[in-house]
Amino acid sequence: MIEFEHVSKRYPERGDALKDLSFRLAPGEMAFLTGHSGAGKSTLLKLIGLLERPTRGSVRVGDEDLARLPRRRIPAHRRRIGMVFQDHRLLGERTVFDNVALPLVTTGMPRNETAKRVRAALDQVGLLKLERALPLTLSSGEQQRVGIARAVVGRPEVILADEPTGNLDPDLSREIFRLFERFVEVGVSLLIATHDLELIQAMGHRTLVLKQGRLIADSADPETLKPRQPVHQPRHAPPA
Amino acid sequence: MKPRGPRWLRRLATWAADHRRAATDTLDRLIRAPLATLMTVAAIAIALALPATLLVITDNLEGLAGDWRRGAALSLFLAPNIDEAAGEQLAAALRTRIDIGRVDVISREQGLAEFRQYSGLAGALSQLPGNPLPVVLAVYPAAQVTGGDDVNALLEGLAALPGVDFAQADAQWVKRLQAILSLLREGALLLGAMLALGVVLVVGNTIRLEIENRRDEIQIMDLVGATGAFIRRPFLYAGAWYGLLGAILSWGLVDAAMALLQAPVGRVAALYDAQLRLAGLDLHQSLSLMGLGALLGVVGSGIAVGRHLHRLQPV
Numbered sequence: 001m002i003e004f005e006h007v008s009k010r011y012p013e014r015g016d017a018l019k020d021l022s023f024r025l026a027p028g029e030m031a032f033l034t035g036h037s038g039a040g041k042s043t044l045l046k047l048i049g050l051l052e053r054p055t056r057g058s059v060r061v062g063d064e065d066l067a068r069l070p071r072r073r074i075p076a077h078r079r080r081i082g083m084v085f086q087d088h089r090l091l092g093e094r095t096v097f098d099n100v101a102l103p104l105v106t107t108g109m110p111r112n113e114t115a116k117r118v119r120a121a122l123d124q125v126g127l128l129k130l131e132r133a134l135p136l137t138l139s140s141g142e143q144q145r146v147g148i149a150r151a152v153v154g155r156p157e158v159i160l161a162d163e164p165t166g167n168l169d170p171d172l173s174r175e176i177f178r179l180f181e182r183f184v185e186v187g188v189s190l191l192i193a194t195h196d197l198e199l200i201q202a203m204g205h206r207t208l209v210l211k212q213g214r215l216i217a218d219s220a221d222p223e224t225l226k227p228r229q230p231v232h233q234p235r236h237a238p239p240a
Numbered sequence: 241m242k243p244r245g246p247r248w249l250r251r252l253a254t255w256a257a258d259h260r261r262a263a264t265d266t267l268d269r270l271i272r273a274p275l276a277t278l279m280t281v282a283a284i285a286i287a288l289a290l291p292a293t294l295l296v297i298t299d300n301l302e303g304l305a306g307d308w309r310r311g312a313a314l315s316l317f318l319a320p321n322i323d324e325a326a327g328e329q330l331a332a333a334l335r336t337r338i339d340i341g342r343v344d345v346i347s348r349e350q351g352l353a354e355f356r357q358y359s360g361l362a363g364a365l366s367q368l369p370g371n372p373l374p375v376v377l378a379v380y381p382a383a384q385v386t387g388g389d390d391v392n393a394l395l396e397g398l399a400a401l402p403g404v405d406f407a408q409a410d411a412q413w414v415k416r417l418q419a420i421l422s423l424l425r426e427g428a429l430l431l432g433a434m435l436a437l438g439v440v441l442v443v444g445n446t447i448r449l450e451i452e453n454r455r456d457e458i459q460i461m462d463l464v465g466a467t468g469a470f471i472r473r474p475f476l477y478a479g480a481w482y483g484l485l486g487a488i489l490s491w492g493l494v495d496a497a498m499a500l501l502q503a504p505v506g507r508v509a510a511l512y513d514a515q516l517r518l519a520g521l522d523l524h525q526s527l528s529l530m531g532l533g534a535l536l537g538v539v540g541s542g543i544a545v546g547r548h549l550h551r552l553q554p555v
Binding site: 049051075076077078079081083089091102103105106107108110150154 | 254255257258261456457459460461462463464465466467468470
């Protein structure tokens, strides 16, 4: 469960990145986070991953208030979260297996247990046969699936994905989102930041729309869906 | 499989496994970059070998000076009224003491003959009405009388014996040598301290570059929930390995230096009727050198890690 209550984030040099944001994401719920560049999507994800601290308000993941979480407990918090990035953030000189194993290695898990969990994760994303490959020899879609396997191998409560399909074609993007849906089925909360409105509409999950740091629409809250002003034009908008 | 044993034992086993993995992975990483590793290790080895060689040479010379001091006689000049027979009696009494190894009696005639031979004053001596020299006892301390304080105490005791006019140790120059060696030892320690700082800086700089090269990896580890200790550990082990490998190489360099110096030092010792077999580092010194190397490596990497890692961990 993720809960934001009146959260604001201000950077001294850039001003407000998020303003008075409140929403709740239940366990096993998948939501898209969308908005223009600079709307605050990445900042919101950073607050959940504790890469940043909120200036005001409360961010809760499970029963923990992240604003008050001491520094020494940040690693344990991050192990409850799987993160997927647009640029994959894979280690080029390590094999697919080693990249996926990274979150488990940091917990000191025994090698045989690690190997079992890594292979299970690679099997889930359909890359078991490529476990010995180096990431740079893989396609962009395969690299993203390695990133997803790394995010889920630690069996996180929450998965955060920042533009996970930003570099992928529509077919591959759909495939990645279907992969995400499989994790929701086992109770993982999923928050995906994306610009891809077509895919958002096609997938039919809850959508949070940010504009200049404010939450201007939440498909789970009809009150916020009253028309105000357009946020995005879909890439292939149907004729009016 | 459900983990077995009490929680603390499992945590200890995990901790030990983490360290083992960090140590072996780091060594493996160093071996995979042999040239870069060798350059750093060689720089550390030279820095450690210089003071270590000086200290080993000082140790060897101190041992030799001790031998010379032990081999030097104490001369007891007997009173003019003591004749040769009384001198023999005193010598016999001294030979029974456990702190005395040997006593030679030098008669007045022997003394005059030696003086005549070595002084170059044969002509003048023949003008003297009689032999002015006293009977002299050359006393050699027993083997267990080793330290300078023991020899001095023996000398004072002998000087106070009835019939002894005065006593002197024939080893003043050995004392001077020991003072020079003491100065050399302190100089070696000072040089060692400066070069130890050099080792810390070499390792620190190497680890700083390593941190920069592995910036992405560190940030990803941080993102996936690695603790600060987990991230620091490989760098600290890298420092320890650099220091330890440098110390092992320096140990070899010291031994090689001793082997090279053996012949010229032996020739110098032969001029003083002595034999000197240069010894390298003993077991205790060798282990100390390796421990010191590893410690300096950890200190250097610890400083680099402390200064540079926190920049990569934003919260």
